[in-house]
Amino acid sequence: MITRIIVAFGAVVAIVVAALIGGSVPGLQPIFGVVLPYVAFAVFLVGFALKVVNWAKSPVPFRIPTTAGQEFSLPWIKWSKIENPSTTGGVIMRMFFEVCCFRSLFRNMRTDLRSGWLIHHPTKWLWLLALGFHYSFLIIALRHLRLFVQPVPGFVETLDAVDGMFQIGIPPIYLTDIIILLALTGLLIRRLFLPKMRFMSLVADYFPLFLILGIVITGLLMRFVYRVDITAVKALANGIASFHPVMPKGIGTIFFVHIALVSTLLAYFPFSKLMHMGGVFMSPTRNLANTNRMEYHENPWRKPPKFHSYEEYEDMYRDYMKEAGLPLERE
Amino acid sequence: MAKQLTPQEMMRIDLSPPTRDWMDIPTVIKPGIYCYPAKPEKVEIVGMPNAHVWSPVEEDWGLPEDWKETFLEGMRERLDKHRSFKIFMDICVRCGACADKCHFFLGSGDPKNMPVVRAELIRSIYRGEFTKAGKILGRLAGGRKLTDKVLKEIWYYMFQCTECRRCSLFCPYGIDTAEVTIIGRELLNLFGLNINWIQEPVANCYETGNHLGLLPHTFKQNIEFMCMDIEEFVGITIEPPFNKKGAEILFVTPSGDVFAEPGIFTLAGYLMLFEHLNLDYTWSTYASEGGNFGFFTSLDMAQRLNAKIYAEAKRLGVKWILGGECGHMWRVVHQYMNTFNGPPEFLEEPVSPITGTKFENAKSTKMVHITEFTADLIKHGKLKLDPSRNDHLKVTYHDSCNPSRGMGMFEEPRYVIKNVCNHFYDMPENTIREQTFCCGSGAGLNAGENMELRLRGGLPRANAVKYVHERFGANMLACVCAIDRAVLPASMEYWVPGMNVCGVSELVANALIMEGENERTVNLRGEEIPGRGEVTEDV
Numbered sequence: 001m002i003t004r005i006i007v008a009f010g011a012v013v014a015i016v017v018a019a020l021i022g023g024s025v026p027g028l029q030p031i032f033g034v035v036l037p038y039v040a041f042a043v044f045l046v047g048f049a050l051k052v053v054n055w056a057k058s059p060v061p062f063r064i065p066t067t068a069g070q071e072f073s074l075p076w077i078k079w080s081k082i083e084n085p086s087t088t089g090g091v092i093m094r095m096f097f098e099v100c101c102f103r104s105l106f107r108n109m110r111t112d113l114r115s116g117w118l119i120h121h122p123t124k125w126l127w128l129l130a131l132g133f134h135y136s137f138l139i140i141a142l143r144h145l146r147l148f149v150q151p152v153p154g155f156v157e158t159l160d161a162v163d164g165m166f167q168i169g170i171p172p173i174y175l176t177d178i179i180i181l182l183a184l185t186g187l188l189i190r191r192l193f194l195p196k197m198r199f200m201s202l203v204a205d206y207f208p209l210f211l212i213l214g215i216v217i218t219g220l221l222m223r224f225v226y227r228v229d230i231t232a233v234k235a236l237a238n239g240i241a242s243f244h245p246v247m248p249k250g251i252g253t254i255f256f257v258h259i260a261l262v263s264t265l266l267a268y269f270p271f272s273k274l275m276h277m278g279g280v281f282m283s284p285t286r287n288l289a290n291t292n293r294m295e296y297h298e299n300p301w302r303k304p305p306k307f308h309s310y311e312e313y314e315d316m317y318r319d320y321m322k323e324a325g326l327p328l329e330r331e
Numbered sequence: 332m333a334k335q336l337t338p339q340e341m342m343r344i345d346l347s348p349p350t351r352d353w354m355d356i357p358t359v360i361k362p363g364i365y366c367y368p369a370k371p372e373k374v375e376i377v378g379m380p381n382a383h384v385w386s387p388v389e390e391d392w393g394l395p396e397d398w399k400e401t402f403l404e405g406m407r408e409r410l411d412k413h414r415s416f417k418i419f420m421d422i423c424v425r426c427g428a429c430a431d432k433c434h435f436f437l438g439s440g441d442p443k444n445m446p447v448v449r450a451e452l453i454r455s456i457y458r459g460e461f462t463k464a465g466k467i468l469g470r471l472a473g474g475r476k477l478t479d480k481v482l483k484e485i486w487y488y489m490f491q492c493t494e495c496r497r498c499s500l501f502c503p504y505g506i507d508t509a510e511v512t513i514i515g516r517e518l519l520n521l522f523g524l525n526i527n528w529i530q531e532p533v534a535n536c537y538e539t540g541n542h543l544g545l546l547p548h549t550f551k552q553n554i555e556f557m558c559m560d561i562e563e564f565v566g567i568t569i570e571p572p573f574n575k576k577g578a579e580i581l582f583v584t585p586s587g588d589v590f591a592e593p594g595i596f597t598l599a600g601y602l603m604l605f606e607h608l609n610l611d612y613t614w615s616t617y618a619s620e621g622g623n624f625g626f627f628t629s630l631d632m633a634q635r636l637n638a639k640i641y642a643e644a645k646r647l648g649v650k651w652i653l654g655g656e657c658g659h660m661w662r663v664v665h666q667y668m669n670t671f672n673g674p675p676e677f678l679e680e681p682v683s684p685i686t687g688t689k690f691e692n693a694k695s696t697k698m699v700h701i702t703e704f705t706a707d708l709i710k711h712g713k714l715k716l717d718p719s720r721n722d723h724l725k726v727t728y729h730d731s732c733n734p735s736r737g738m739g740m741f742e743e744p745r746y747v748i749k750n751v752c753n754h755f756y757d758m759p760e761n762t763i764r765e766q767t768f769c770c771g772s773g774a775g776l777n778a779g780e781n782m783e784l785r786l787r788g789g790l791p792r793a794n795a796v797k798y799v800h801e802r803f804g805a806n807m808l809a810c811v812c813a814i815d816r817a818v819l820p821a822s823m824e825y826w827v828p829g830m831n832v833c834g835v836s837e838l839v840a841n842a843l844i845m846e847g848e849n850e851r852t853v854n855l856r857g858e859e860i861p862g863r864g865e866v867t868e869d870v
Contacts, residue, residue: 001352007471051421058414062630064666064737066499066507068765071739073692073703076710077746083765084739086692098503104428105503109761111431111791113344118437118794120761126428130503190427199348200425200447202473271464276504279422284415285505290739292665293696296674301412305631305672306378307638308537310646313617316538317547324548326616327574 001198008206012214015264016257023256026249032256033236034245040263047270052278061299063292066285084290091289098286102127102134129186136180137212139163140219143174147237169224177220184213204273211265218258228252338826341786346431348442354455354475358443358484360387363783366490366776369530374523376534377632381523387486392479398522399477403460405518410461415510420457422504423447429498429508434769435491438787446498446508449488453515456481486524489515491784493773494627494659495732500765512774517629525628529775532624536636541586541620550616553589557599564857566849569606574647575613579684581644582612584655584701585622585813588834594816596855597656597834601701604836607714607845608685612653618643621660622813626667627775634671637663640698641672651681652698656834658773658812661700661740662733669696686711700734702811705839706743709750715844720851721752723861724807726838727799728757729792729819730767731812739765744811744835751842756803762795772818785818786825793826800827808832 022028069080079086082093097103105127111120143160146152163174188209191197222228232248233255239246269275281287291297314321314329321328349356365387374382385393395401410417429446431437436444443449451473458465458474465474475481492512499507519525532542539546545553551573558569572578584601588594605612618639625632644652654664669675678697681690688707690699708714726748734740741764749755762768771788799805808819808830816832823830841854852863 001350004352055414055418055421058411058417060414061412062667062670064415064507064510066496066505066736067739068500068736069739070741071692073690073740073743074688074707074710075691077706077742080739098505102503104501104505105426107501107766108428111437113342113346113437116342117798118791120759126426130426194427195347195350196430196442196445197425197427198350199353199442200427200430200445200451202425203471204473205425271462273422273424276422276424279418280504282414282418283422283505284418285499285507285510292738293669293693293698294691296695297670299670302670305635305638307635307642310617310639310642313538313540320546320548321616324551326547326551327576 001201004201004203005192005206008203009210011207012210012261015211015260016214019257019260020253022260023253029251029256030245030247032260033247033251034240036263037240037259038245040266044266044269047267048275048278051270051275052282055279055282059300060284060288061301063288063290063297064284065288065290067290071290086290086294088289091287095281095287099280102131105130125186126190129183129190132179133183133187136176136183139176140174140180143176147234148241150238171223173224177216180216181220184209184216188213208265208268208272208274211261211268215258215261215265218254218261222252222254222258226252226254228255336783341783341790344438344440346437346440348445353443353448353451354470356443358480358487360483360487362388362780364491364781365487365784366526366528366778366781369523369525369527371523373527373530373534374525377537377635379520379523379525379628379632381521383523385523387483392483392524394479394482395522398482401521402477402482402518405521406456406514407461409514409517410457413510413514415507416514418504419450419506419510420454423450423454423506425451426503428501428503429506432498432501433508434493434495434497434771434791435784435788438771438790439784441491443484443488444491446492449492450506450508450511452481452485452488453511456485485515486519489519490526490776491788493732493769493771493776493788495769495773496736497732497766497768500736513626513630516627517631520629520632526775526778528778529624529627532775533628533632533636536620536624539619540615540617540639541589542622542624543586543590545586545589545619547616550586550589550619551614553595554598554602554614557595558602560855560857561599561603564849564853564855565603565845565851567603567606567845567847569602571602571605572613574615574617576647578611578613578647579650580610580612581618581640581647581649581652582614582655583618583621583640583652585657585660586620587622587813587817588655589619591817593820593831593833593837593856594813596837597813597816599855600834600836600838600840601655603840603843603845604705607843608708611684613647613649615643615647621655621657621664623660623663624775626659626663630667633663633667637668638672640668641675644675645677650679651693652678653701653704654698655701656811656813656836658731658733658814660733660813662737664696664698665734665738668698683707685713700740700743702740702743702747702835705836706746709747714839716751716839716842717844718751718753718842720842720854720860720863721838722754724752724838725754725756725803725805726752726807726809727796727805728755728763729770729796729808729810729812729815730763731810731815732767732769732773734811735765735767740811741765744809747835748809748838751838756799756805758795758799762791768792768795770812770815770818771822773814777814777818782821786822789818789822790826792819793822796823796830797827800830806831809835809838811835
C-alpha cells in the first residue's frame with residue numbers, strides 16, 4: 001500500500017521537476033506559461049462537459065431517493081420536508097444542504113466495539129476538513145480572478161478584504177490559505193494513518209491531495225519566499241484571458257511550477273474522482289422527490305413483463321381450487 | 332457454521348484492516364458465510380440462463396465458455412440503462428464515511444465488507460475493463476481484469492450485502508451500495524450464479540404465487556387454521572374471503588406470515604382487524620405474495636413477480652390494494668411497482684372506507700401500507716383499544732431498512748404501538764429511524780447454512796436491542812417486516828436471550844376490543860396474559 005503513496009507523490013514531484021526545468025529555459029517558458037494552461041483549460045471544459053453528457057445519456061429508470069426522514073403521508077403526521085422531500089422545492093433544499101453544507105457528511109459518526117458494546121458517536125472531523133478545504137479552494141480560486149479581469153470586480157475586492165482581514169504578516173496571509181493547508185494536511189493524515197483509510201485508498205486518492213498541496217505550497221512560496229513579479233504575472237494572466245497571450249520576462253521559475261500543477265489538476269479533473277463535483281448534482285438517491293406512490297415515474301426501457309397469468313395458474317391448480325371451494329373462472 | 336461460536340467468541344472482532352493491498356488478499360469462501368447455490372430446476376422454471384449444478388467451494392463453477400464477455404457486455408448494458416450505476420462507478424472519492432456503517436463489516440471485521448471496498452470490487456473491473464487509464468495503467472489506476480478468481484470474490488461479497496442502504500445515507504454523494512449489489516447480482520444471474528435460498532422462492536412465487544410454494548388450498552387452509560385459533564382465544568368466528576370478485580380492497584402480505592411463528596400472529600392481527608371493521612376485502616391465492624425475492628435476483632425478475640398484484644387487482648375488480656407488514660416488499664411497492672407494472676388506471680385512489688381519509692401519498696400506485704391504514708383508524712377513534720392487555724410487554728421497535736430508507740415510515744408504527752401498548756422504549760437514536768440497522772438477514776440471505784454471517788450481520792441491531800433490554804427491561808421487539816419476524820428470533824436468542832419478536836398488527840389485535848369477544852385471558856399466541864388468566868378462576 002506504500003507503493004500507492006510513493007507513486008502518487010512521485011508523480012507530483014516529476015511535474016514539479018519538469019516545470020522547474022522548463023520554467024528556467026526562456027525558450028520553453030511560453031509552452032509552460034501559455035500553451036499548457038490553454039490546453040489544460042480546454043481539456044477541463046470539454047472533458048467535464050462530455051462526462052456530464054455521458055452520465056445524462058443513461059436514464060434514471062426508477063425513482064430511488066434515499067429517504068432520511070418521515071414520509072409525507074397522513075395529514076396529522078409531521079413530515080420531514082427536506083430530508084424526505086416530496087416537492088421540487090424540498091428537493092432543491094435537500095440539494096442545497098447537500099452541496100453547500102455537506103449534509104450527509106455532517107451525519108457521520110464513528111462506531112467502535114468496546115467491551116461488548118458497539119458505540120456510535122458523532123464525529124465531525126471529516127465534515128469539518130472537507131468543508132474547510134472546499135470553501136477555501138473556492139474562495140482562493142475566486143480571488144485569483146483579480147489577476148485575469150480588469151478592472152477587478154467588486155465582489156473579488158470584498159472577498160480579498162474579508163479573507164485578509166486579520167492582517168497577519170507582510171504581505172498579510174489570507175485566512176483561506178491557513179485553512180486550506182490545515183484541511184489538506186488533515187485529510188492527508190487521515191488517509192496515511194487511519195488503517196481503514198489506508199486500506200481503501202488508491203493512487204487516485206493520494207495524487208489529487210499531493211497535487212493540490214503542491215499548488216497551495218507553491219502559491220504561498222510565491223507570495224512569501226520567492227517573490228514573483230506580480231505585474232508580469234498580471235500581464236500574462238490578462239493576456240491569456242483576453243486571448244492575446246504575451247510572455248513577459250522575469251516572472252520567476254516557481255511560477256511555472258505553480259502553473260504546471262494547476263494545469264495538471266485541470267486536465268486530470270474530468271477523468272478522475274474529482275468529477276464528484278458534477279456527479280453530486282445528478283445522484284438519483286438525492287435529487288429525486290419521494291413522490292413514489294403519488295406520481296407515475298416512467299422507465300424508458302421498460303418491457304412488458306412475462307409472468308405466470310391467472311389463467312395458467314387456474315389451469316395448473318383447478319382441481320385443488322375446486323376442492324377447496326375457491327371461486328373459478330372456468331369450471 | 333463449522334463450529335458453534337459463543338457470543339463472546341463471535342464478538343472478538345478486529346475492525347482494523349490488514350496492511351496489505353486488498354487486491355492481494357485472496358478470497359476464501361467460508362462455510363457459515365456463503366449460501367448454497369441455486370438448484371438447476373429452480374433456475375429453469377423462470378427461464379433464466381445456465382441452470383447447472385455447481386458448488387462455491389469447488390474450483391470449477393461450471394461457467395459457460397464466454398462468461399467473461401457476458402459479464403462485461405452485461406455491465407456495459409447496465410451502465411447505459413442506469414444513471415445511478417454509471418455515476419456511482421465514477422465519483423466515489425473513498426472518503427471512508429460509509430466504512431463503519433455496514434452491519435456486516437461491524438459484525439465480521441472483514442474489510443471487503445466496508446461498503447466502499449465491496450463496491451470497489453466491481454469498480455475495479457469498471458476501471459480495468461472500461462476506462463482507458465485503467466486499461467493502460469492497470470492497478471496503478473485502480474483497475475483490474477475480470478478473472479475467475481475476481482468473479483468468485485464478487486459472488487461471495489454480493490451475497491454479503493442486504494441492500495439495506497445504510498451506507499447510502501452517510502455518503503456525501505448518495506452512492507448507494509444497494510444499486511451496486513442489485514446490478515452485481517443481475518450480472519451473476521446471467522450465468523446461473525444465484526443462491527438457492529433466493530432462487531427457490533422466486534420459482535415458487537412464479538408458479539404458485541408465493542415464496543413458500545403454498546398451493547391454493549394450502550394457502551387458504553393455513554389462514555383458516557389461524558381463524559380456528561382466533562375463535563378459541565378470542566371467541567370470534569372469522570370467515571375470510573378468498574379470490575372474491577368485486578371486493579373493495581385486495582389485501583397482499585408476505586407469505587411468511589401465513590406459514591410460521593411469529594408471523595402467523597401478525598396474520599391473526601390482520602384477520603381480526605378486518606373482521607372488526609367489517610372490511611369489504613379479499614385475499615388472493617394467486618397474488619399470495621407481497622414479498623419479492625425477484626428483487627434479489629434481477630430487476631426483470633422483480634417486475635415479473637410483481638406483475639401479479641396489479642393483474643389480480645384488475646381481474647377481481649377491486650378499487651385499491653392494501654399491503655401487509657414487510658420490508659423489501661415495500662421498497663418494491665413504494666419505489667418500483669408503479670414503474671414496473673403501472674400506472675393502474677383500473678384502480679381508484681385509495682380512500683379508507685371507515686374514516687373517509689384519502690391516502691394522498693398513494694394516489695398513483697394505489698397501494699396503502701397496513702400501518703398507515705391502522706394509524707388513520709386509531710387517530711379517528713375507530714378502534715376500541717385496551718392497551719393494558721399488553722402491559723406485560725415492554726416494547727421496542729425495529730425500523731426495517733426498506734420502509735425506513737426507501738419510504739420514510741417512522742411515525743405511523745410508533746403512533747400505533749404507543750396506542751396499543753403502555754410501555755414503549757426506543758433504541759438509541761443512531762440505530763433507529765433512517766439510521767436503523769439491518770436485521771442482518773435481508774435481501775434473501777435468511778438461509779440456515781449462512782448462520783454465522785446472519786448472526787454477525789445481526790450484531791449491530793441486536794446490540795442496540797440489548798441496550799434497551801438491560802436498561803429498561805424491554806422484552807418485545809416489534810417490527811413491520813416478515814423477514815425480521817423470521818430471522819430476528821434466532822438473532823435475539825443468540826445475542827439477547829429473553830427478547831421476543833412480533834409484528835405491530837399482533838400488538839394491535841391483542842389490544843383490540845371486538846364486539847362479542849370472550850374476556851381475553853390469553854393472547855393470540857395462546858399464552859396467558861399475566862394478571863388476567865387466574866383472576867377469573869379466583870373470583
